[in-house]
Amino acid sequence: MIDVFQDLGNGFSVALTPTNILFAFIGVVAGMIIGALPGIGTVVGVSLLLPLTFDMDPTSAIIMLAAIYYGAQYGGTITSVLINMPGEAATVATTLDGYQMALQGRAAKALGIATIGSFIAGTVGVIVVTLLSPLLTTYALRFGPPEYFALILLGFTALGAVAGSSLAKGLTSVVVGLLLSTVGLDIMSGRSRFTFGEDWLISGFSFLLVAIGVFGIGEILDGMMTPGGHPIIKTSLSWRSSLPSAAEWVRSRWAIVRGTLIGLLVGALPGAGSTLASFIAYSVERNVSKHPKEFGKGAIEGVAAPESANNSASAAAMIPLLTLGVPGSGTTAVLLGGFLLWGLRPGPLLFTQHPDFAWGLIASMYIGNVMLVLLNIFATPLFASLLWVPYAIQAAFVVLFSVVGAYSLNNNPLDVVVMIAFGILGFAMKRLDYPAAGLILGLVLGPLAEKSLRQSLTLSRGDWSIFFTRPIAAVLMVLAVAALLWPLARKALVRSARNREMRNVEREVQRSGGEE
Amino acid sequence: MLILEREGTVRIAEIVAALCVALFGATTIALASQLPYGADYGPGPGFLPFWLGITLVVLSAFLLRDAVRTPSDADSAEDPDAASPAPFFHFVPGAFTPWLIFVVSTVTVSLLFERLGFALSTGLFMLVTMRWIARQSWRSTILFAVVTPIVLYIGFVRILKVPIPLEPVWF
Numbered sequence: 001m002i003d004v005f006q007d008l009g010n011g012f013s014v015a016l017t018p019t020n021i022l023f024a025f026i027g028v029v030a031g032m033i034i035g036a037l038p039g040i041g042t043v044v045g046v047s048l049l050l051p052l053t054f055d056m057d058p059t060s061a062i063i064m065l066a067a068i069y070y071g072a073q074y075g076g077t078i079t080s081v082l083i084n085m086p087g088e089a090a091t092v093a094t095t096l097d098g099y100q101m102a103l104q105g106r107a108a109k110a111l112g113i114a115t116i117g118s119f120i121a122g123t124v125g126v127i128v129v130t131l132l133s134p135l136l137t138t139y140a141l142r143f144g145p146p147e148y149f150a151l152i153l154l155g156f157t158a159l160g161a162v163a164g165s166s167l168a169k170g171l172t173s174v175v176v177g178l179l180l181s182t183v184g185l186d187i188m189s190g191r192s193r194f195t196f197g198e199d200w201l202i203s204g205f206s207f208l209l210v211a212i213g214v215f216g217i218g219e220i221l222d223g224m225m226t227p228g229g230h231p232i233i234k235t236s237l238s239w240r241s242s243l244p245s246a247a248e249w250v251r252s253r254w255a256i257v258r259g260t261l262i263g264l265l266v267g268a269l270p271g272a273g274s275t276l277a278s279f280i281a282y283s284v285e286r287n288v289s290k291h292p293k294e295f296g297k298g299a300i301e302g303v304a305a306p307e308s309a310n311n312s313a314s315a316a317a318m319i320p321l322l323t324l325g326v327p328g329s330g331t332t333a334v335l336l337g338g339f340l341l342w343g344l345r346p347g348p349l350l351f352t353q354h355p356d357f358a359w360g361l362i363a364s365m366y367i368g369n370v371m372l373v374l375l376n377i378f379a380t381p382l383f384a385s386l387l388w389v390p391y392a393i394q395a396a397f398v399v400l401f402s403v404v405g406a407y408s409l410n411n412n413p414l415d416v417v418v419m420i421a422f423g424i425l426g427f428a429m430k431r432l433d434y435p436a437a438g439l440i441l442g443l444v445l446g447p448l449a450e451k452s453l454r455q456s457l458t459l460s461r462g463d464w465s466i467f468f469t470r471p472i473a474a475v476l477m478v479l480a481v482a483a484l485l486w487p488l489a490r491k492a493l494v495r496s497a498r499n500r501e502m503r504n505v506e507r508e509v510q511r512s513g514g515e516e
Numbered sequence: 517m518l519i520l521e522r523e524g525t526v527r528i529a530e531i532v533a534a535l536c537v538a539l540f541g542a543t544t545i546a547l548a549s550q551l552p553y554g555a556d557y558g559p560g561p562g563f564l565p566f567w568l569g570i571t572l573v574v575l576s577a578f579l580l581r582d583a584v585r586t587p588s589d590a591d592s593a594e595d596p597d598a599a600s601p602a603p604f605f606h607f608v609p610g611a612f613t614p615w616l617i618f619v620v621s622t623v624t625v626s627l628l629f630e631r632l633g634f635a636l637s638t639g640l641f642m643l644v645t646m647r648w649i650a651r652q653s654w655r656s657t658i659l660f661a662v663v664t665p666i667v668l669y670i671g672f673v674r675i676l677k678v679p680i681p682l683e684p685v686w687f
Contacts, residue, residue, distance in 0.1 A: 168578040172537055175575065179544060179568050186561040193561055194547060217622070224615045224649075392614070392650035399622050400638055400664070403629055404672055404680060411679045413630035420626040432533050450564050458558030 007351075008130060011359025016367070020063050024364055027064040028371045031071020032379075035087045036079050038212045038398070038405045042072040042088060043330040050338055058342035059357050063364040065338060069331055070368045073274075073314060074118065074376065077307060081110045082386060083398060085216035089207050090274035090310040092440045093158065093282040095215065097295060097302030104298050108380055112242030113252055113300055114307040115376040121260040121308035122369040125315025128264055129322070130362055136268040136316065137323045143269050145459060146466050149452035150476035151266065152445050155276045157483035158283035159438060167488070169434045177442020180205050181450075188454055200414055207444055208409060212402045213419040214436045218426020220395045242380045248300045255285050255301035259308030267313025270320045273329040274313035275444050281309035287483055315365060321346055322358065530583035534576050541572030614649040621645065630681045638665040 014020065034045035046068055053061035076087030081098035094114065101110040128136070143151075159174050183194045184204030195201040244252060259281040266277035285305035286295045295302045317329045325347035327333035339346050344354055351358045386394070406419040429436055460466035468474045548569055551562030625641045632640075639661045646657040673680055 166582060168575055168582060172572065172575045172579065175568050175571050176537075176540070179565060179572075182561075182565050182568075188557075189552070189555055189561045191551065191561050193551060193565065221615075221619060221622075224618050225611060390650055392618075392645060395618065396642060396645040396650070399625070400641065400668065403626055403637075404634070404668065407629060407681070408672070408679055413681075416626045416629050420623055423622075428533070432529060434533075453564070454559045462558065 007355060007359045008363065010355065011361075011363035012366075014059060014356050014360035014363065016363075020060055020360070020364065021367070023060050023064040024067045024367055024371060027067025028071040028368055028375060031068035031073075032075040032078070032375070033071075034068065035072030035075020035077075037075075038079065038085055038087060038208075038216055038402045042069060042076075043334060045072050046331055046334045047337075050334060050341070053338065054341060058339075058344060058354075059360045061338065061342065062335070062357065062361050063368075065335060066361060066365055067368040067371070069314060069335075070122065070311075070365070070372060073310060074115070074372055077114045077118075078111065081107055081114070081303075083216065083394070084219045085398070086211055086440075088275075088310075089211070089440070089444050090278050090313070091306075092211070092215075092275070092437055092444075093278040093306035093310075094303055096282065096437055097297070097299050100296065100298035101300070101303065106298065108242040109244060109248065109300065110303050111376065111380045113244050113248070113304050115242070115373055115380070116244070117252070117256045117259065117304045117308035118311040119369050119373045120256050121263055121312040122315055122372075123366060124260050125264060125267075125312040126362060126365045126369070128312075129315055129319055129365075133319050133323050136264070136319050139265075140268045140270065140320060142472060144470075145452045145455035146470050146473040147476065148269070148272070149449060149456055150467060150473045150480060151269070151272065151280075152276065152449045152452065153480035154283070154476055154483065155279045155445055156441065156449075157287075157480055158279040158441060159484075166433065169432075170438050173429070173434050173436070173438030174442040177439040177444075178446045178449075179442075180210065180439070181443045181446025188451070200410075200412060205418070205443065206409060206415075207440070209406055209415055209419045210422050210443055211440055212406060213422025214426030214429065214439060216398055216402050217420060217423025218430050218436065220398055221423060221427040222430045223391060224395055242377065244300065251291075251299075251301050252304040255304040256308045258284060258288075259305040260312045263309035263312030263314075264316045266309070267316030267329075268319050270326050271329075271448060272313075273317065274310035276448075277309040277313035278306035279441060279445075281305040283483060287486060318361075318365075322350060323347070527583060531580065534579035534583050537579060538573055538576035541569045541576060544569030544572065617644065617648050633682055634669070634680045635665040635682070638668060 030049065031042075031045065034048075035042060046065055049068060050065065053064065056064075073088060073090065076091040077094055077098070078087070080086045080091040080094040081102050084095050084099040086092040086095050098110045098114070101107065156174065159170050181204065183201055185192050185202050192202055262281045262284060263274065263277040266272045266280060267274060282295075282302060282305055285301050286292050289295065289299070289301060291299060291301075314329075314331075317327075317332050320326045321332045321336060325336070325345065327336045336346060344350065344357060402419060403416055406416045407413065409415055426436055428434075429439070456466055457464070466473070467477050544565055548562045548565035551565070552560035553562045553566065554560050621641055621644045625637050629637050642664045643657055643661040646652045646660045647654070652660070669680070673682075
């Protein structure tokens with residue numbers, strides 16, 4: 001144990017050199033900008049800057065890249081809250097309440113609680129990575145396809161939260177999203193599905209294109225119907241306004257704790273990632289909340305939970321990378337490439353062979369967190385003030401950034417057209433109250449869900465009971481089914497109680513009327 | 517106890533949407549049936565899309581039902597803050613033309629982005645938007661139309677090294 005702290009101290013001394021602090025700072029700022037730009041996600045951002053690090057000292061390079069990773073997470077949050085455009089799949093859950101808070105003039109609060117939650121979760125995440133990696137790795141190794149499927153089902157319960165008033169519409173969005181995710185090459189069989197012979201559909205619909213279109217463009221097309229856009233109540237923008245009030249803090253603090261925990265458990269699983277973690281955290285929070293009806297209308301816990309989850313998940317995603325050499329997410333896969341580029345082999349030996357690097361990285365994750373908080377306390381008012389720009393001008397820039405972002409994915413002008421098509425779909429969905437988040441939920445979780453399902457059934461040779469005979473999977477399945485059915489059960493219970501009340505009242509009225 | 521009765525509104529758009537969902541579902545079923553349902557190793561590529569298609573058709577029935585029926589008293593008592601549905605196209609007077617211009621220019625810039633090149637399409641888009649939608653003066657408009665492509669160029673091409681179509685009009 002003492003060893004660990006000694007090593008960590010060593011790591012801090014490495015990370016706190018002026019050069020490395022500078023790199024961390026550059027990384028965080030660059031990451032925030034990258035994360036905020038639609039179409040340029042973390043993976044793209046990290047891979048764009050990776051070649052620049054070829055000549056750098058590996059420790060400095062990984063510090064900068066990790067800082068970009070964190071910064072980009074936060075950048076995605078900024079756009080999710082301010083313009084309802086998730087910069088990252090992991091920040092889709094944040095749009096649900098964050099944007100509503102912005103419309104109510106509480107944008108600074110939303111960003112503030114996101115920062116605080118992210119910081120706490122990120123810090124805890126780093127500590128866990130430091131101390132508990134072996135434990136989490138053992139736990140992660142017990143997750144096979146049935147467990148993954150059950151976990152994703154748990155993620156789909158966020159649908160209940162996302163659906164709002166009409167479950168049918170919510171389900172429709174998710175199912176359409178799932179169908180969209182099946183377009184392209186089917187890895188397991190090698191056949192291409194629904195591509196109609198078009199080559200560019202082989203890789204399917206990219207999340208980014210759909211998200212920019214449905215969320216960003218759709219939102220703008222809807223907003224432009226009113227001159228001045230959606231009426232946003234403008235409030236003070238001092239940094240103090242981003243701190244939660246006492247009441248808000250009471251509501252958020254357990255959300256942060258739960259979100260952090262969920263993020264750690266889900267993020268440590270390779271392939272699961274911060275997106276799944278954020279959706280599960282949102283869903284869980286709504287199910288345990290005393291104010292479930294406020295979710296989707298600006299509940300502060302609705303921002304705190306997913307934001308904490310996606311940060312601790314990002315930290316936890318490093319665990320399989322560092323301990324097993326297996327990347328936990330797309331971004332860590334790029335980081336893995338970086339490791340190899342610099343001649344380092346990730347895995348159990350990394351800590352013994354290159355302690356400076358490994359512990360320097362962990363220390364820098366902590367420093368990155370601190371920097372983000374400082375940066376955002378001062379930058380949040382600046383970002384929130386962007387809302388004061390006339391809506392039409394905002395809209396124009398969003399369109400331009402989206403077009404460039406969409407084009408930049410593959411140098412393919414068709415991608416831009418696809419994005420706009422989704423924009424029109426998003427507009428229609430918005431007018432008709434079909435939740436866009438549901439579409440994204442299906443699109444993002446679809447591939448992993450289908451793969452796990454098929455792998456599980458292959459393992460069990462077609463026996464569906466495999467989901468209930470394996471202990472972890474069984475527990476998760478029961479939780480998922482319960483979470484899916486609980487809101488319906490609750491509604492039915494409330495309705496029957498109310499009907500009973502009404503009948504009692506009617507009887508009273510009749511009786512008193514009859515007596516007169 | 518008086519419960520205000522809410523006017524039932526039948527929205528043509530909702531019905532159309534429900535029918536579209538049904539159509540989409542049916543098409544999916546048809547297309548998915550052409551894919552192998554099972555495989556040696558387990559469910560095949562057609563398995564999931566087929567069932568998703570069926571789900572969509574079932575859902576469209578619910579959607580259609582919801583679109584046509586009058587909301588009951590129980591519903592409105594339970595969810596008193598559910599706003600009565602707004603019509604599909606709801607424009608504040610004077611907002612329609614700018615909106616239409618915006619939609620047309622957005623679609624145009626997307627279609628012609630590569631053809632015209634980044635500078636021209638960005639410049640033209642800003643020109644149209646600033647002048648006719650944001651109602652800025654000609655001076656601001658020209659300023660935006662010229663400066664924006666330059667700024668975006670520096671940001672995206674120079675700093676981020678993102679691929680952008682520079683042809684056919686560039687310096």
